Amino acid sequence: MTIRSKPLTALSTDPTGGMLGLSLPPGSLVSETYDGPWSEPLLWVADGTAAPGAWAQYLPARDAAGLQPVLLQDEPRVEEWWDGELDPGMMSDPGDHRAEEVLTLFWEAAVADTSEGEEDEGETIAPFTTGWPGLASPEGTVADPDTVAADVADALTENWLESPRPALVPVGRAADIPAAIGWSGPVNYENDVARLCAVLRSWEDRFGARVIALSYARLDLSVAAPPQTPDEALAVAAEHFAFCPDNIWQGYETIRLYAEEALVGNTHWTFWWD
Incomplete structure (x- = not known):
């Protein structure tokens, strides 16, 4: 995936x-893994850690220069x-993928893995069947x-992340940040993060989701329109299971329990890949 870095070049x-x-x-400024004579900066990272209010403080950079915080x-x-x-050259373009096609393939793979590791995969994915x-x-x-x-972002800064650093990425929409910088957090699950970004775009459109934070293998989103009932949450939980099965396998065990306890009314979605 190519990235437009003119605003970052100006910062040099x-x-x-x-x-x-x-x-x-x-x-x-941080460049890709291959730091040759033609490499361009991928992002800007602050030297100091973020304080509460930092994410909002950097919003003007998005509006003025197209730099997503x-x-x-x-x-x-x-x-x-x-x-x-970071190696964005290994990523395709999120626009080359359709969210439902990506999730269908991921769902089928997750269900297959569940059936191999569980005595009764039906309980894990109930009330859904093996079909997407x-x-x-x-x-x-x-x-x-x-x-x-x-x-x-403020809640993450105050309660969850120990030393977050504010960063700016020259990309058109927040959903594309992971692919644009060549993030490899889900590498044991998916090499081409652009496919995950296609899903993030869909969540951005349907639920007002925004990429807020990236860790080595963790992704945090804000959600302006989270599901409000158990039935609504169940449908979203199926997408989460396809997107990141570890969310269910390591903590909740069933999609239904995950939907009820982690998604109803929750404006913060987090994903972690083992």
């Missing part, structure tokens, strides 16, 4: 982003994983996506 000579109408703190979790076991771990159940119906947006995103 104007570190605070004044020419772009920004006022950035000290930070650095995201938080990067600097993990102790993989410090600054974005330095030397289809996309969940979109919900009416109940809140402004940017406001919800800022609230979720």
Whole structure:
């Protein structure tokens, strides 16, 4: 996947982003794994950790320069994983994939894996059968996506992420951030993150979802229009099972329990790949 980095190139000579109408703190530009003479920067990362309010503080960069804000979790076991771990050249374009086709294939693979590792896979995926159940119906947006995103980012900063770093990515929509920077978090599950981004685009359109934070193998989203009833949540949970089976396998055991406890009214969706 190609990435437009002209705004980032400008930061190499104007570190605070004044020419772009920004006022950035000290930070650095990160290039892809192959840092040759033709490589271009993929993202800008602040030197310091994010404080509450940081995500909203960087929204003007999106509107003024097309730089999408995201938080990067600097993990102790993989410090600054974005330095030397990014390879967008390995990714296709999210626009080349259809969310339902991607989820259908993922669902079939997850169900097959469940049947191999469980005595009764029917209980895990009930009330669904082995066939893909289809996309969940979109919900009416109940809140402004940017406001919800800022609230979720603050909650992550205060309660969940130990040392998040604000970052800016030159990409048209937040759903494309993982593929645009060549993130490899789900590598044991899916090599081409653009296929996951196609699903993120669909969630962005249907549920007002936004990519808020990336860790080494974790993805956090805000959701402006989460499901409000158990039945609505069940349909979304099927998509989550296809997207990231570990969400159910490692913690909830069944799609129904996951829907009831993790999705009803929840404006924060998180995914972690083993």
